[in-house]
Amino acid sequence: MSAMHDAPEALIRLAGITKVYGSGQAAFQALRGVDLSISAGEFVAVMGPSGSGKSTVMNILGCLDTPTSGSYEFQGVHVETMDRNQRALLRRHFLGFVFQGFNLLGRTSALENVELPLLYRGEPAAKRHAAARAALAQVGLDGWEDHTPAELSGGQQQRVAIARAIVTNPAVLLADEPTGNLDSQRSVEIMELLTELNRQRGITILMVTHEPDMAAYAHRQVHFVDGRVDSDARTPALEAGT
Amino acid sequence: MIWNTLLLALREIRRNLLRSFLTILGIVIGVAAVITMVTLGNGATQSISDQVSSLGSNLLMVRPGQRMGPGGSAGAPMFKLADVQAIATQVSGIKAVAPETRKAVSVVVGARNWSSVATGSTRDYFTAAGWTLSAGRIFTEAEARGGQAVCVIGATLQRELFGGGDPLGESMRVADFSCQVIGVLAAKGQSAFGSDQDDTIVMPIRTVQRRLTGDPDVRTILVSANDSNATEAVKVRVETLLRERRKIGANEDDNFNVLDTKQIAQTLSTTTRIMTTLLGAVAAVSLLVGGIGIMNIMLVSVTERTREIGIRLAIGALEHEVLLQFLIEAVVLSSLGGLIGVALATGASIGLSSLMSIPYLFDPGINLLSFGISALIGVVFGFFPARRAARLDPIDALRHE
Ligand SMILES: Nc1ncnc2c1ncn2[C@@H]1O[C@H](COP(=O)(O)OP(=O)(O)OP(=O)(O)O)[C@@H](O)[C@H]1O
Numbered sequence: 001m002s003a004m005h006d007a008p009e010a011l012i013r014l015a016g017i018t019k020v021y022g023s024g025q026a027a028f029q030a031l032r033g034v035d036l037s038i039s040a041g042e043f044v045a046v047m048g049p050s051g052s053g054k055s056t057v058m059n060i061l062g063c064l065d066t067p068t069s070g071s072y073e074f075q076g077v078h079v080e081t082m083d084r085n086q087r088a089l090l091r092r093h094f095l096g097f098v099f100q101g102f103n104l105l106g107r108t109s110a111l112e113n114v115e116l117p118l119l120y121r122g123e124p125a126a127k128r129h130a131a132a133r134a135a136l137a138q139v140g141l142d143g144w145e146d147h148t149p150a151e152l153s154g155g156q157q158q159r160v161a162i163a164r165a166i167v168t169n170p171a172v173l174l175a176d177e178p179t180g181n182l183d184s185q186r187s188v189e190i191m192e193l194l195t196e197l198n199r200q201r202g203i204t205i206l207m208v209t210h211e212p213d214m215a216a217y218a219h220r221q222v223h224f225v226d227g228r229v230d231s232d233a234r235t236p237a238l239e240a241g242t
Numbered sequence: 243m244i245w246n247t248l249l250l251a252l253r254e255i256r257r258n259l260l261r262s263f264l265t266i267l268g269i270v271i272g273v274a275a276v277i278t279m280v281t282l283g284n285g286a287t288q289s290i291s292d293q294v295s296s297l298g299s300n301l302l303m304v305r306p307g308q309r310m311g312p313g314g315s316a317g318a319p320m321f322k323l324a325d326v327q328a329i330a331t332q333v334s335g336i337k338a339v340a341p342e343t344r345k346a347v348s349v350v351v352g353a354r355n356w357s358s359v360a361t362g363s364t365r366d367y368f369t370a371a372g373w374t375l376s377a378g379r380i381f382t383e384a385e386a387r388g389g390q391a392v393c394v395i396g397a398t399l400q401r402e403l404f405g406g407g408d409p410l411g412e413s414m415r416v417a418d419f420s421c422q423v424i425g426v427l428a429a430k431g432q433s434a435f436g437s438d439q440d441d442t443i444v445m446p447i448r449t450v451q452r453r454l455t456g457d458p459d460v461r462t463i464l465v466s467a468n469d470s471n472a473t474e475a476v477k478v479r480v481e482t483l484l485r486e487r488r489k490i491g492a493n494e495d496d497n498f499n500v501l502d503t504k505q506i507a508q509t510l511s512t513t514t515r516i517m518t519t520l521l522g523a524v525a526a527v528s529l530l531v532g533g534i535g536i537m538n539i540m541l542v543s544v545t546e547r548t549r550e551i552g553i554r555l556a557i558g559a560l561e562h563e564v565l566l567q568f569l570i571e572a573v574v575l576s577s578l579g580g581l582i583g584v585a586l587a588t589g590a591s592i593g594l595s596s597l598m599s600i601p602y603l604f605d606p607g608i609n610l611l612s613f614g615i616s617a618l619i620g621v622v623f624g625f626f627p628a629r630r631a632a633r634l635d636p637i638d639a640l641r642h643e
């Protein structure tokens with residue numbers, strides 16, 4: 001698949017994306033025309049005040065939600081014209097998603113939760129187990145494979161959710177506040193993990209965060225205000241942490 | 243993919259054991275109730291028609307009095323042997339005619355005694371009443387004419403008085419005379435009215451009249467028609483003849499009645515069939531209630547399930563894969579419930595029918611039907627809520643509250 005527009009290496013291109021929740025009197029415009037282009041291999045931090053539309057744009061990028069208008073190209077293919085199954089296959093094969101609220105299956109062990117995306121990819125059992133264990137180990141949860149979400153702390157659940165998103169080795173990892181529930185030590189570990197995934201596996205990462213410290217790990221910081229991209233700049237290496 | 247989906251469905255059932263159990267329970271009870279009721283009803287119907295036909299085939303029972311039952315014969319003249327003779331010679335289409343005069347007696351053999359009923363009749367009685375012998379012989383014409391003290395006993399007497407051993411040639415004390423056993427009747431079992439048909443002694447009618455009743459009356463005349471379709475016609479002919487012989491005027495009512503056992507059989511089996519249908523209907527309601535229970539459980543868990551569906555869709559499941567999983571889950575659960583129900587019903591039916599001493603008749607139709615209905619209920623109530631959820635955008639399913 002190839003892109004034909006200005007930036008040939010653009011993996012994701014959003015143009016004029018709007019999102020309106022509800023209708024009539026209760027209608028609320030969460031996104032007011034978002035233009036955003038992301039190249040393969042980038043590590044992008046999405047920042048902005050609460051309610052500025054960060055999660056909304058992540059959901060649209062993750063094909064979990066559909067925009068009200070605008071165009072979304074993934075590897076040059078228009079996602080907004082895809083049908084449900086095509087979008088599901090896009091999720092299955094290219095995307096990993098870490099939800100703001102984890103969204104793990106209850107009464108299901110960490111291992112089984114992490115295996116689930118592989119199951120839908122039709123991987124054989126042995127391969128599934130091995131990959132799921134490795135992913136859990138990567139997020140520092142070896143030994144916790146058999147625990148169900150109810151038996152895990154918020155931070156541990158967060159890490160299971162990350163393991164589930166990276167177990168398929170996706171082209172793009174979309175993480176909505178992956179460190180929101182973690183202490184700073186754990187947060188640093190997760191950031192280092194993401195950095196490693198980005199560098200070594202070449203996974204493109206989009207991460208929502210409120211913390212400048214965490215955003216500093218990214219190459220690029222996109223600021224949302226009021227449903228629009230307010231600023232979009234490369235992380236100044238020397239100013240990291242401000 | 244199917245295999246994986248099956249695996250997922252089974253895993254989900256195991257994971258939610260309580261919910262699965264409750265889902266199954268309604269179906270188990272409903273299916274078991276329907277099958278048990280219908281099976282027992284069929285058994286009862288069968289047993290009643292067996293018993294009625296054991297009275298004798300195409301049998302008419304003629305009794306004095308306007309109606310059957312106690313007091314029905316008050317004031318009406320009894321029959322005589324001549325009436326029996328007249329029917330035998332003047333009514334066409336009959337296989338056998340026999341008088342019947344019965345008397346309750348106590349019977350003693352050695353140290354054992356037993357209360358039974360002595361039936362006096364002719365050789366034709368065995369044909370008319372449908373008796374066969376398991377041992378020995380019936381009385382001869384000469385013995386009958388001479389009023390000899392010979393008797394043919396039922397299986398119950400053989401068991402109670404002779405300990406099941408060979409009674410042929412033995413003597414029994416019947417009331418105040420001694421009677422020689424010459425034959426044993428093959429067992430018939432209980433009658434349609436619950437009495438033991440094998441608790442009987444048959445002897446020549448002269449013997450009973452002389453030694454037990456002391457009068458020449460015939461209490462009942464048994465008429466066996468040649469053909470089961472001819473019983474109506476034979477009945478009319480017998481009535482005409484008897485009205486003539488008893489000198490009943492054209493505008494007077496009969497002072498006797500003729501009972502057609504086929505009619506009893508039909509009435510009884512119609513009654514039990516109605517009962518079976520009613521019980522089946524009640525049981526069907528319980529199956530329905532079971533179905534509503536399932537629906538309830540499915541709806542209660544719909545929030546949780548909708549979120550689960552949202553998660554599965556979000557990590558790359560296709561709509562039809564999620565649906566297949568839920569479909570398999572619903573089918574597995576309800577067929578499991580159906581199977582347990584069928585097993586339970588089989589056990590209960592066998593147990594209850596032996597308790598009620600009716601035959602156990604396996605009815606494949608009702609088993610298949612209730613199994614099918616249970617599967618259908620499970621699929622409908624398990625599948626449709628899931629289908630609604632799987633059609634949402636993943637994010638809407640995840641937000642479902
Ligand atoms: N399903 C919905 N229905 C109606 N309004 C919604 C819905 N989801 C989000 N919104 C609104 O859209 C706006 C943007 O929400 P969004 O979740 O994208 O914010 P956010 O930037 O992720 O905030 P936070 O940092 O708190 O997570 C908010 O004002 C929110 O109230």
Ligand SMILES: [Mg+2]
Pocket residue numbers: 054055056100176
């Ligand atoms: Mg958010």
